[in-house]
Amino acid sequence: MEVRTVKRVLTHEFNQHEKEELGKELANKNLQLAGEEASKRSVVASYASQISATKEGIANLSNKLASGYELKETVCEVEYHTPERNIKQLRRTDTGETWTEPMTDVDFDLWTQFNEVPENAGGDAGGDTGGVNTENADEDSEEEEFDDAYED
Numbered sequence: 266m267e268v269r270t271v272k273r274v275l276t277h278e279f280n281q282h283e284k285e286e287l288g289k290e291l292a293n294k295n296l297q298l299a300g301e302e303a304s305k306r307s308v309v310a311s312y313a314s315q316i317s318a319t320k321e322g323i324a325n326l327s328n329k330l331a332s333g334y335e336l337k338e339t340v341c342e343v344e345y346h347t348p349e350r351n352i353k354q355l356r357r358t359d360t361g362e363t364w365t366e367p368m369t370d371v372d373f374d375l376w377t378q379f380n381e382v383p384e385n386a387g388g389d390a391g392g393d394t395g396g397v398n399t400e401n402a403d404e405d406s407e408e409e410e411f412d413d414a415y416e417d
Contacts, residue, residue: 345372 279287329335340358345368347354353372356363 342356342358344354344356346352348365351368352365353368354363354365
């Protein structure tokens with residue numbers, strides 16, 4: 266009778282050396298899985314951040330479109346006590362639009378004080394000094410001479 270060779274799937278019992286090798290492979294696969302899951306979390310977080318930024322941009326544009334305007338810092342010129350005392354006139358430098366507002370406490374400082382010159386301010390005919398205090402003019406020139414002497 267003739268002997269033939271066939272292949273069959275049968276049970277194989279692992280010896281101690283094979284079990285140790287399988288344990289090392291299992292440990293390596295667990296480390297690989299942990300690394301891949303950490304990479305996945307990182308990538309997912311990155312995409313979540315990008316998606317959040319895109320949603321924020323969409324909401325911002327939607328609000329602008331729905332309201333028809335946006336608030337942005339604009340350079341304005343201010344004239345204090347114009348057109349009348351304690352009122353300021355503002356002008357946008359980009360469009361030229363002007364409007365008035367009451368002056369606030371913050372608007373009142375040394376340089377924005379209302380300088381009212383009495384009609385009969387004695388001494389000078391015409392006497393408008395433009396709000397400049399001329400009472401101590403001699404002291405001012407002495408200070409200028411003192412400053413000039415030490416500028417060199």
